[in-house]
Amino acid sequence: MVIDVRIDSRPVPELDRIYEGDSLSVLKSLPDSFVNLIFTSPPYADNREKTYKGIPINEYVDWFLPISSELQRVLKEDGTFILNIKERTANGERQTYVLELILEMKKQGWLWTEEYIWHKKNCYPGKWPNRFRDAWERCLQFNKQKQFRMYQDAVKVPIGDWSKTRLAKLSEIDKIRDESRVGSGFGKNVSNWLGRRSVYPTNVLHLSTECSNRGHSASFPLSLPTWFIKLFTVEKDIVLDPFMGSGTTALACLKQNRHYIGIEAMGKYCELAQSAIDDWKNRNNGGSKLL
Amino acid sequence: MVIDVRIDSRPVPELDRIYEGDSLSVLKSLPDSFVNLIFTSPPYADNREKTYKGIPINEYVDWFLPISSELQRVLKEDGTFILNIKERTANGERQTYVLELILEMKKQGWLWTEEYIWHKKNCYPGKWPNRFRDAWERCLQFNKQKQFRMYQDAVKVPIGDWSKTRLAKLSEIDKIRDESRVGSGFGKNVSNWLGRRSVYPTNVLHLSTECSNRGHSASFPLSLPTWFIKLFTVEKDIVLDPFMGSGTTALACLKQNRHYIGIEAMGKYCELAQSAIDDWKNRNNGGSKLL
């Protein structure tokens, strides 16, 4: 006989779904300790006012803390929370709300385990008299306890100088292309490196932003959540993104055979994400079966 | 007739010298507003209390603030302070003293202008169950005012390989099109790139750590201070490093024809730095003259 010993009475929600609504409200309906990984990129302060409601800089920390508190509750004890964020400039200075957020989240009981750097190889162009182009974002890792699950072998990379420079880029492309043909085996290039020794990566990720000319603009490339999903979960695990946006995290979960729960406030984005998900499903499982 | 209008009576010290002594004490002997650039990598916080490099973690901010206050005083109004630092892990967590330091230095009146990432391409090897190798450090830029000197052209980098193919043959549209009528308000004129050999860098620096076979281990490669020296000073300007260590900043100044002032507490390191400087001088100016 299996007994559910969770005191919390809130039921585990339907998986692989996007829930439309305010992030904090939806989070409060979720049960304790059932999510393996949280990956999200919340609306940045005072940004994208035309799509999301911009959070004023001086209110950002107070706005986020109730959410991070709920995230802490729903995350499993050995789970991980990855927060992709970068502070903008204002008045010629970098703003400090992210720093303050880290300090406040520690007071909530989070452990600030690591800070990964996402190096955006194709960052936004432009020239200013007092600064260069911003080519990196923070991926902050938070945990509930010192012992957490981590599957380092899942993200090993090929060794050698050639991989660091020229072929590092190709590898990402080949991985993505390989994922798109389900079970079709590895391509030529991929099998080339499989014969070689592989090493563990560092805490600096070199990924390009995607520039698809469709209507939806993903704020991060598919490979970003994919990397963390591989690193911190195994198949059938549950991944939560409380700010789903155009659904990139959900898509990464589908392709990696993980369960996802998405939350998104704007119906427009929910539909966009769902259609991207449906597209992928049709092209793969459903599509091939119909033929 | 030239009148020195500085109220401060402390004289400008002899340039191109390393001053042995406690950093705070030596700084207090320096006059106001005479340094163009401060570049330093202070001793990191550590739990080991015995070593010179061991400022206890919980005392680090209080230890540094009097120093940063003096640095603010000796820096010219349009000068820049670059602080190379990275927080250690302790007890499985990233420590927060660097974040706290930024917030406290802002209270002192510093502007936190930018955070550059030094990506260490060949970072220290190793493997741990709960984290990957740390391949980056912060280079925090602080200024006294929004207007500061910056010589961006001095650090331009070769244009990416994309230009070789992309610009090989321009279409008619490339020559004509100027404005993109998409909502982004971002236009381009590809023909602008014709003949362009170099572009401005980003705020991510890709530098390898040097593996010198001399006895001392520099905490950063020569190319790190060199990059910032080129960016924020011109020839004959004065660069200060209040934690000189093995003298890398001084060497960078010599090679770039800038004046340096170094401060170093340990006599052993002063000698090491001085001998490195003398070696270089002998190999270049002095050496060739002697022949």
Place this chain on the structure above:
DNA sequence: GTTCCGCATGAATCGATAG
């Protein structure tokens, strides 16, 4: 079915202008 090549797009930021 591959490879090649054109090209729209970007979590940007500053300074000027307008309200």
Place this chain on the structure above:
DNA sequence: ACTATCGATTCATGCGGAA
């Protein structure tokens, strides 16, 4: 004085359609 909007600047990439 202080805030909101707008134009100018600029680089590398993934994607889609052509060869």
